[in-house]
Amino acid sequence: MCQLLGMNCNTPTDVRFSFSGFTQRAGKTGDHTDGWGIAFFEDKGLRHFVDHERAIDSPVAKLIREYPIRSKNVIAHIRKATQGVVSLENCHPFVRELWGHYWVFAHNGDLKNFSPKLHSHFQPVGSTDSEQAFCWLMQELSKSHARMPSIDELTITLRELAPGIAKHGTFNFLLSNGQALWAHASTHLYYIERKHPFMQAQLCDEDLKVNFASETTPDDKVAVVVTAPLTSNEEWTAFQSGELKVFVNGQARES
Amino acid sequence: MCQLLGMNCNTPTDVRFSFSGFTQRAGKTGDHTDGWGIAFFEDKGLRHFVDHERAIDSPVAKLIREYPIRSKNVIAHIRKATQGVVSLENCHPFVRELWGHYWVFAHNGDLKNFSPKLHSHFQPVGSTDSEQAFCWLMQELSKSHARMPSIDELTITLRELAPGIAKHGTFNFLLSNGQALWAHASTHLYYIERKHPFMQAQLCDEDLKVNFASETTPDDKVAVVVTAPLTSNEEWTAFQSGELKVFVNGQARES
Numbered sequence A, B: 001m002c003q004l005l006g007m008n009c010n011t012p013t014d015v016r017f018s019f020s021g022f023t024q025r026a027g028k029t030g031d032h033t034d035g036w037g038i039a040f041f042e043d044k045g046l047r048h049f050v051d052h053e054r055a056i057d058s059p060v061a062k063l064i065r066e067y068p069i070r071s072k073n074v075i076a077h078i079r080k081a082t083q084g085v086v087s088l089e090n091c092h093p094f095v096r097e098l099w100g101h102y103w104v105f106a107h108n109g110d111l112k113n114f115s116p117k118l119h120s121h122f123q124p125v126g127s128t129d130s131e132q133a134f135c136w137l138m139q140e141l142s143k144s145h146a147r148m149p150s151i152d153e154l155t156i157t158l159r160e161l162a163p164g165i166a167k168h169g170t171f172n173f174l175l176s177n178g179q180a181l182w183a184h185a186s187t188h189l190y191y192i193e194r195k196h197p198f199m200q201a202q203l204c205d206e207d208l209k210v211n212f213a214s215e216t217t218p219d220d221k222v223a224v225v226v227t228a229p230l231t232s233n234e235e236w237t238a239f240q241s242g243e244l245k246v247f248v249n250g251q252a253r254e255s
Helices: A016-023 A059-066 A129-144 A151-166 B016-023 B059-066 B129-144 B151-166
Strands: A003-014 A036-042 A045-051 A070-078 A094-098 A101-108 A172-176 A181-184 A190-195 A200-202 A209-211 A221-226 A244-248 B003-014 B036-042 B045-051 B070-078 B094-098 B101-108 B172-176 B181-184 B190-194 B200-202 B209-211 B222-226 B244-248
Touching: A003 A016, A003 A101, A003 A172, A003 A181, A003 A244, A016 A059, A016 A070, A016 A221, A036 A101, A045 A059, A045 A101, A045 B045, A059 B059, A070 A101, A070 A172, A094 A129, A094 B094, A101 A129, A129 A151, A151 A181, A151 A244, A181 A221, B003 B016, B003 B101, B003 B172, B003 B181, B003 B244, B016 B059, B016 B070, B016 B222, B036 B101, B045 B059, B045 B101, B070 B101, B070 B172, B094 B129, B101 B129, B129 B151, B151 B181, B151 B244, B181 B222
Parallel strands: none
Antiparallel strands: A003 A070, A003 A221, A036 A045, A036 A070, A094 A101, A101 A172, A172 A181, A181 A244, A190 A221, A200 A209, B003 B070, B003 B222, B036 B045, B036 B070, B094 B101, B101 B172, B172 B181, B181 B244, B190 B222, B200 B209
């Protein structure tokens, strides 16, 4: 299985604290060593880094831990291969363009007997069940809407589509178009919403603390979604099985 | 205007020597300082780096100059904005998926009165003429072939399509699907084919020499395509205006 990390904020925010703890699980506190990736939106633009080395000692991951890339929407993934060989084209997150926007997707789980009909313009490049699921979601979104709909309309469509894949197995996923972060849980997914007053946080996976109060302004809002809680002194909320939440401007939108 | 760098090889090859000289033009020996990007194929997988900082002092470009990523097909670009603001989404190279393969495109030039009909599944994310041209090429390729055709068939189709864009202005471009590198010139484009016996080369843009003989095996073949020759002691061949060449396994395919 793999692990997911997502961040959605109301102001471009540095993800290095969370990413540092997360990548400890790729060789040190976990065995998710079959590649990794991260994508950062900057307005409509995207920085996308994938690597089939272990995130704990990949030179590219070292750059990400050291270079403050600020973003309002980030999706990261560390891989433990279940389907598909260890190769660059099988590293999440995956990227496609739809309606003149980039879409980013990462999946944790294992889908059985899943061979969706992909008759449209989204075809997988690699051999994972995850990329097939992403291509099918993109295809069905493009069939459901002629152009980019509102975030609420997208959430309704995704809530209709996700169960069709989730019945094939474990389908925890993160999806973003740079405006919002959608998160769906079959099994393990947790989130936290950080806002004023900000406090000190202690990573679970390494001896690192950060005082968010000194890094933020009182208006900042930051939501983090992850397979297993990243900090030991904060309250993380577990997703229900089958739940799909959307995060906009650093907080979960009420449904 | 911008500058282009492409490499096509018969074995995964380190592009750092050429990239180092090329990025000197992004602030030191040239003024192409409005962003840059590079894409490396690794089999079907792709590493794609873009940055709106100057390549001469971007931390990501420093990583690329220091970390030996070996690839058979590379496309790089340094930007001097003519159309479209300086932003991440306007940095070349651009990437799309077609027929289950990634396609990478970079453009040097300026297209006037160019508003192609984009009614299919390829829409620009940014605001450049270049990304519009790429989307139109992808759309027309997907209309011309139901699945991935041979390299020779693709070359024939691209030779039919390129003049339709080139009539709008300067259309020097590089395109790759990881199997071949296509290069089209309106004005400035040069190439070199390096093979056994390999010699020493001296960069034009910085005081750096490399002895390719000590870096290669006698079977290696490497073709490099660039806006202006990178080395001072080698013979570079100029493209004719309107010429489209395809490079496969490190050499130009005869047409």
